[in-house]
Amino acid sequence: NLLNVEKEPVRVLVTGAAGQIGYAIVPMIARGVMLGPDQPVILHLLDIEPAAEALNGVKMELIDAAFPLLKGVIATTDPIEACMGVNIAVMVGGFPRKEGMERKDVMSKNVSIYKAQASALEKHAAEDCKVLVIANPANTNALILKEFAPSIPEKNITCLTRLDHNRALGQISESLDVQVSDVKNVIIWGNHSSTQYPDVNHATVQTSSGEKPVRELVSDDKWLNAEFITTVQQRGAAVIKARKLSSALSAASAACDHIRDWVLGTPEGTWVSMGVYSDGSYGIQPGLVYSFPVTCEKGKWSIVQGLKIDDFSRAKMDATAKELVEEKSLAYSCLN
Ligand code: NAD
Ligand code: LMR
Numbered sequence: 370n371l372l373n374v375e376k377e378p379v380r381v382l383v384t385g386a387a388g389q390i391g392y393a394i395v396p397m398i399a400r401g402v403m404l405g406p407d408q409p410v411i412l413h414l415l416d417i418e419p420a421a422e423a424l425n426g427v428k429m430e431l432i433d434a435a436f437p438l439l440k441g442v443i444a445t446t447d448p449i450e451a452c453m454g455v456n457i458a459v460m461v462g463g464f465p466r467k468e469g470m471e472r473k474d475v476m477s478k479n480v481s482i483y484k485a486q487a488s489a490l491e492k493h494a495a496e497d498c499k500v501l502v503i504a505n506p507a508n509t510n511a512l513i514l515k516e517f518a519p520s521i522p523e524k525n526i527t528c529l530t531r532l533d534h535n536r537a538l539g540q541i542s543e544s545l546d547v548q549v550s551d552v553k554n555v556i557i558w559g560n561h562s563s564t565q566y567p568d569v570n571h572a573t574v575q576t577s578s579g580e581k582p583v584r585e586l587v588s589d590d591k592w593l594n595a596e597f598i599t600t601v602q603q604r605g606a607a608v609i610k611a612r613k614l615s616s617a618l619s620a621a622s623a624a625c626d627h628i629r630d631w632v633l634g635t636p637e638g639t640w641v642s643m644g645v646y647s648d649g650s651y652g653i654q655p656g657l658v659y660s661f662p663v664t665c666e667k668g669k670w671s672i673v674q675g676l677k678i679d680d681f682s683r684a685k686m687d688a689t690a691k692e693l694v695e696e697k698s699l700a701y702s703c704l705n
């Protein structure tokens with residue numbers, strides 16, 4: 370029976386797999402949260418030598434969990450072995466931000482890692498490998514990865530701003546006391562940093578009397594134009610303050626959302642936010658990895674075009690682009 374033929378396993382690389390996000394994301398991937406409940410996977414787990422024993426412990430637990438979709442686990446400290454033949458690369462490895470640090474502060478530690486791993490991916494990953502960079506500074510790490518892996522199509526290299534997108538949905542849902550699944554089409558513009566611009570001008574809520582703009586339902590413009598924005602911008606720091614560790618379960622879940630929508634498509638009429646290489650849309654200069662609203666179909670994303678941008682939004686979109694230009698030059702100065 371053709372319908373019962375099992376799909377070929379997809380090879381998914383997770384770097385930094387012995388860390389917090391790694392520990393949260395590997396069971397999600399092995400349960401089909403990322404690629405669907407009928408898609409077998411082989412996990413490639415990479416970490417560095419000091420974490421080798423812990424990484425092996427993660428492998429032991431994956432075996433012990435007896436996930437039906439999990440067809441193999443490679444746990445290694447060798448980037449070449451880790452990257453060999455991978456179809457999806459989730460780049461979490463790096464040094465996380467601690468309380469009181471800006472994401473920029475972790476720059477020099479992380480950009481050199483991304484330069485090195487760019488070459489391993491370029492040489493050894495599957496030809497169509499899709500890359501998601503999570504480690505901070507996520508946009509700039511993704512840009513460095515792109516620049517040092519010139520043979521990987523630029524459309525295949527992205528960074529995670531879906532966590533910010535989901536945080537924005539969560540804030541609207543809490544404030545209006547509606548189901549989060551009824552809120553859609555917020556936008557995160559720009560950098561995964563405190564300059565990001567969470568934009569609700571096109572967001573809607575499904576109500577019993579149809580779809581309504583968020584701007585119509587939230588009567589308090591002041592909240593939408595100030596507190597909502599800073600809450601989303603500062604949410605990562607707020608979690609660090611509360612947990613003394615950076616977000617992990619929400620980051621892992623957002624990463625699964627990002628890859629699932631990219632590979633399997635976004636629902637009709639819905640867009641999501643992804644950090645992608647700018648093509649000049651909305652006046653954002655090419656040469657930056659910038660978060661845009663995108664729809665996905667058949668494994669390809671495209672930037673949603675033609676949204677009206679008011680002066681308030683324009684200024685905020687430009688400010689976060691400016692920060693990315695500065696980060697880019699800082700990154701290059703760290704590499705030199
Ligand atoms: P963590 O410290 O718990 O784990 C990071 C892991 O990476 C560690 O096990 C470490 O040994 C490993 N590592 C370090 N250098 C490596 C290398 N060269 N190759 C492979 N592995 C390496 O940190 P975490 O909490 O899992 O966070 C990981 C990263 O994700 C951080 O940079 C954090 O700031 C970032 N983050 C981003 C988002 C986002 O939305 N984009 C959200 C949360 C966290
Ligand atoms: C987050 O947004 O939670 C992560 O980027 C961690 C951080 O440094 O804020």
